[in-house]
Structures are given as C-alpha cells and as structure tokens.
Amino acid sequence: MIFQNKTFFLWLLVLPIVLFTSCHRDKDKNPRHNDTQIPSNLTIEDNNFYPEDIVITNNTVYVSGLGDGTLRSFDLTEDEPTAQLFANAETGFSQG
Helix, strand or coil: CCCCCHHHHHHHHHHHHHHHHHHHHHHHHCCCCCCCCCCCCCCCCCCCCCEEEEEEECCEEEEEECCCCCEEEEECCCCCCCCEEEECCCCCCCCC
16 A cells, blocks of 8 residues: 555654653653652541531541531541541531
8 A cells, every 4th residue: 555645654654653652751750749648537526517528638537517516637648647626517508
C-alpha cells in the first residue's frame, strides 16, 4: 500500500510513540502524600450527637451531627485525636 502523503504516514508512526513515552513522567510530578495512621475508632462524648456524615481531608476528619446539628473535627496528626467543636448548629436547623 502506497501513501500519497509521506508526512501523514510519518505522523501515524511517531505520534503514538510520543504520546506513550511522555506519560511515564507524570507520576514524578505528583507530590507524595504522608501516610496518616487512621485510628480504628473516634469517640465523641456527647449524648445528643448522632454522626450523620464524615469527610476526611488534609489529615482532618469532619463529622456532622444529626442530633445537635454541630460539626466536630479530629486532627489525625495527633497520637490520640479528640473531638473539637468545629461549628455550632444554625438556629432553626437540625443540621450544621
């Protein structure tokens, strides 16, 4: 089979090679995350707090409470993380 346009044929050969070899360095550009030890359980000493939703970001756990509407946070960089009040509930709403 003869190609009329040699440039097109050259691009068909070169382009996949360039694409596959350029991707191998992407892993090196991403920063490595520190391995955080996630505790097996977290305790909140409040009888009106019922966990509703949990979000983990930047080594911090945020827990919303259905019962009292507050948001609590845990700092996972601590050896024994304890619950800290992150935000109070809004008046008239059952959730924070």
